[in-house]
Amino acid sequence: MPTSPTLNLYEKLGGQPVVAQIVDDFYKRVLADDIVNDFFAHTDMEKQRRHQTAFVSHALGGPNQYSGRSMERAHAGLDLQAEHFEAIANHLAESLAEYGLTQEEINSVLERISTLKEAVLHK
Numbered sequence: 632m633p634t635s636p637t638l639n640l641y642e643k644l645g646g647q648p649v650v651a652q653i654v655d656d657f658y659k660r661v662l663a664d665d666i667v668n669d670f671f672a673h674t675d676m677e678k679q680r681r682h683q684t685a686f687v688s689h690a691l692g693g694p695n696q697y698s699g700r701s702m703e704r705a706h707a708g709l710d711l712q713a714e715h716f717e718a719i720a721n722h723l724a725e726s727l728a729e730y731g732l733t734q735e736e737i738n739s740v741l742e743r744i745s746t747l748k749e750a751v752l753h754k
Contacts, residue, residue: 639692640736647688653726654684660722667718670709687723690743702750711752720744 644650658680662668671679685696699705720741727737 640732640740641688641691641693644691644730644732646693647684649730650688650691650693651680651684653730654680654687656729657683657687657722657726660725661719664718664722667715667722670711670715690740702747703754706751706754709754711754713748713752716748716752 641650644653658671658676662671682697682699685698689695689697723744724737724741727740728734732740
């Protein structure tokens with residue numbers, strides 16, 4: 632009896648259109664959070680959403696479509712601290728849960744994202 636191929640999280644969610652919705656939900660949470668919303672005060676949010684959609688798509692196992700600045704350059708001068716990183720990670724986790732990912736799946740995504748901590752903190 633043949634087994635069906637396992638879908639990655641990107642495919643399970645429904646691909647790019649659903650990831651874009653998750654990113655919209657994520658930014659509603661981020662922009663309502665006084666811990667991190669000041670970092671986006673002068674940001675072109677449409678451009679930011681496009682970049683974040685590409686980034687989250689890749690973190691979920693989808694294609695790597697990100698072509699922006701390196702993480703170090705994108706966060707240079709912001710002096711992000713651990714509390715900011717954690718707030719962003721929590722908002723992403725909440726958005727992923729809203730779209731039906733299990734805690735185990737969310738933890739897998741957060742593990743991937745945590746590898747970027749050194750590239751974005753204290754820059």
